[in-house]
């Protein structure tokens with residue numbers, strides 16, 4: 001009975017509508033935030049920050065972006081990598097060509113550009129659904145791959161096609177150590193999570209979910225399908241674009257178009273499915289799982305004395321992802337987030353099983 | 355068969371309520387609707403007056419659901435027109451009908467399965483909310499105040515329909531009868547002028563039907579909502595409706611008070627011709 005609701009009476013609708021309703025949840029999130037902001041910086045070494053935590057945070061942002069579209073609005077997209085690429089290259093070109101703009105504004109404008117392209121590629125969703133829509137969003141992926149590989153203007157005519165981000169200077173705060181980068185990504189991840197959570201518990205989020213669950217019924221209560229779907233594409237692409245900027249500027253530093261290939265789109269899709277469709281928490285869980293699993297597969301066999309080749313590890317990785325996705329889609333479409341919730345409910349009743 | 359009326363709590367339409375019935379709210383005029391070769395509706399005309407409970411009856415496949423679909427913009431008839439509050443409605447989409455004050459429920463429940471009872475009904479308030487995107491994202495200003503205001507409204511509705519205990523339950527987990535009630539709540543949340551109910555009591559047991567009848571009468575009396583409902587249970591229809599339209603094979607068979615319709619030879623013949631009542 002560690003986790004229980006009894007005795008906690010909510011006396012107003014405001015309390016009942018809070019993001020974290022239970023005292024245990026409030027304490028839990030405070031502890032997690034304290035660990036993330038203070039504990040980890042004190043303990044983590046550079047490798048952990050650089051190779052695991054920073055990519056994890058950025059991919060969490062990307063997963064939230066896709067989750068808003070897929071998990072909340074029910075519109076499948078295989079083009080998240082493309083919107084990340086558009087964000088990254090837009091920010092690069094803005095920083096390069098309009099040096100007067102502050103970097104933060106570059107980032108924001110890059111998000112808006114990604115959002116605009118997202119709306120464009122979201123237009124087919126007004127007519128088609130499911131598999132056909134997936135194929136249409138795949139077009140965004142191929143288009144981005146093609147544009148950034150073949151239109152040299154985007155990569156500033158660098159012969160290799162590889163570009164380098166400018167120094168991360170935010171109004172005089174130069175972000176260059178791994179720890180500073182970690183804090184920056186953490187700030188963006190927290191901000192994205194809060195804004196996304198607010199949206200999904202507001203009118204706009206409810207209109208997305210209504211479209212997801214039954215578009216006909218959504219329309220009879222006055223939701224315009226076009227507005228709902230395109231706004232989901234816009235917000236999702238904005239967030240994905242932001243994740244792309246962070247991935248390129250903060251994680252990679254210099255990058256090639258390949259950094260945002262279809263692989264990236266699929267990775268984010270896996271995160272959302274395994275983490276939990278329609279859950280902000282799930283986006284973090286999915287990102288954590290998919291970032292940590294390959295590292296675990298690399299280290300664990302060695303610890304028990306088994307040597308696996310790199311190729312074998314990456315095959316294993318895909319086999320495990322594949323199997324998990326099938327399992328989750330069949331048994332728990334709400335992913336790890338739902339398992340976590342079930343666990344909490346069990347704890348609420350424990351030790352009495354009813 | 356039409357005359358059997360089981361005991362029920364709700365009294366039949368009272369003279370007092372009848373007086374509240376006003377001018378024509380909606381008129382369908384010479385509506386014809388075809389799907390390829392199938393004539394779903396042929397030259398159907400009738401009207402719905404402000405404040406009344408109007409029943410639409412007829413055997414399966416008579417075109418009743420199609421009629422509701424025409425009224426709220428799902429289907430567009432090949433011929434005929436719809437006059438809403440004295441104005442001819444242009445060809446419109448369902449969300450435009452919603453904005454114009456027409457709400458409905460479906461024959462097969464059309465709830466948002468992944469959302470809680472509360473969220474389902476809150477979606478019915480979407481047209482009442484004005485908060486900008488920024489206000490919603492930051493949960494400030496109207497983004498927050500509207501949520502609280504509408505929540506209070508929805509709570510009153512939950513109370514009225516006696517479903518406060520399931521407010522946080524995902525609707526997919528609710529029994530059929532309660533789902534129907536949540537769907538009614540969602541339609542009522544729109545504060546419609548005209549409420550279209552497609553077989554609101556189908557598949558319910560007697561007790562659930564009596565509850566539903568009571569709610570429909572209460573809605574009509576307390577909020578003055580005009581109701582058009584499709585129903586198979588004749589005793590229900592005869593008890594709660596002010597006027598009845600009878601459709602058969604897409605054509606208007608009869609139109610009048612329950613008593614007139616009940617004694618109409620054409621109606622009796624049509625109903626004796628089909629297995630169910």
Ligand SMILES: Nc1ncnc2c1ncn2[C@@H]1O[C@H](COP(=O)(O)OP(=O)(O)O)[C@@H](O)[C@H]1O
Pocket residue numbers: 389392393394412413414415416417418419420421
């Ligand atoms: N979308 C549609 N496409 C084709 N035929 C339809 C469609 N909707 C209704 N119909 C046909 O119209 C006729 C009337 O159907 P309906 O309005 O559902 O009847 P009721 O509600 O009275 O049982 C039926 O023959 C039905 O098959």
Ligand SMILES: [Mg+2]
Pocket residue numbers: 418419420461
């Ligand atoms: Mg029907």
